[in-house]
Amino acid sequence: MHVLILGGTTEGRRLAELLHADPAVRVTSSLAGRVAAPRMPVGDGRVGGFGGVRGLTEWLRTHRVDVLIDATHPFAETISFHAAEAAASAHVPLLALRRPGWVPAEGDNWHMTDSLDGAARLLPRLGRRVFLTTGRLGLSSFAGAEDLWFLVRTVDPPEAGTPVPAHMELLLDRGPFSLDGERALLHRHRIDVLVTKDSGGTATAPKLAAAREAALPVVVVRRPPVPEGVRVVTSPEEAAGAMGEL
Known part of the structure; x- marks a missing residue:
């Protein structure tokens, strides 16, 4: 199984570690390249954009990606919507990995x-x-x-x-x-x-x-919304566990 992780987050790196430990899974992590010295996850990696929806769709097909996981920053709105469109075009299952948002506590203003x-x-x-x-x-x-x-x-x-x-x-x-x-x-x-x-x-x-x-x-x-219809998981462990359901 080839899994492409759109990463750049702590959760994306942790998910790459979990999946890389399985010899039946090939993991590729893609980072946007907006940070000068990114922390590269384990497994295969790439840095930079895909060239919009069309480029990402072609990449999914050319590299025979079986599952796409959007583990980008909660505010990386453009790539999340591109991922949803590309996954639908290439007929690749998509998960969005989003850490829970903050909740105000007593005394917060x-x-x-x-x-x-x-x-x-x-x-x-x-x-x-x-x-x-x-x-x-x-x-x-x-x-x-x-x-x-x-x-x-x-x-x-x-x-x-x-x-x-x-x-x-x-x-x-x-x-x-x-x-x-x-x-x-x-x-x-x-x-x-x-x-x-x-x-x-x-x-x-x-x-x-x-x-x-x-x-x-x-x-x-506030966070932008996740694209409609995309399944959301809230932890790397939940994302890894969902592989068999896709």
Whole structure:
């Protein structure tokens, strides 16, 4: 059985490990290539796009893929919809592996929104010193917020020419992060509002606990929907167990 994992997440790497342990399964992991030094999973690997739906469909057919698993980031909306269309065209079963989203706890002061533009509109009434943890690709949504200061944490710096906030300090770092470290970061930079996507998982969740302790408002960007009709599993183990059902 040849399984193609659209990865780049912790769950995708763990799933590759589980499937690679089975000698009857060949695993290929595909990473988008948006991170300069990606962590490659075990098994076969490739980096870069497919060339849209048509390219992915042809890849599935040419490489005789038996199962396609979308284990991309919950906010990688474009590739998820491309995967659904390509899987249907190539008649390949598709699973979407999505870690559960975060759930507010007692004491949280969350402000939900559907987009980064929506998050930017909320900020002026919530704070002036912003801890922005939504990644480097959406910084242009906050470029017009000239009255705010941003601490922007990303894995890689924004590309040259990308519109960014006028008052910004860039922090290049990669999770997992500790609660003590997040507490110190909020205190050191006098942060009064946090912006995050609902990525789920534990690697970056300590910032939510630190914000809760400091009674800070948190702007949370909701996830885009999974394509209609796609079966969703919530753990690598569940995905591996579903292989025999496809």
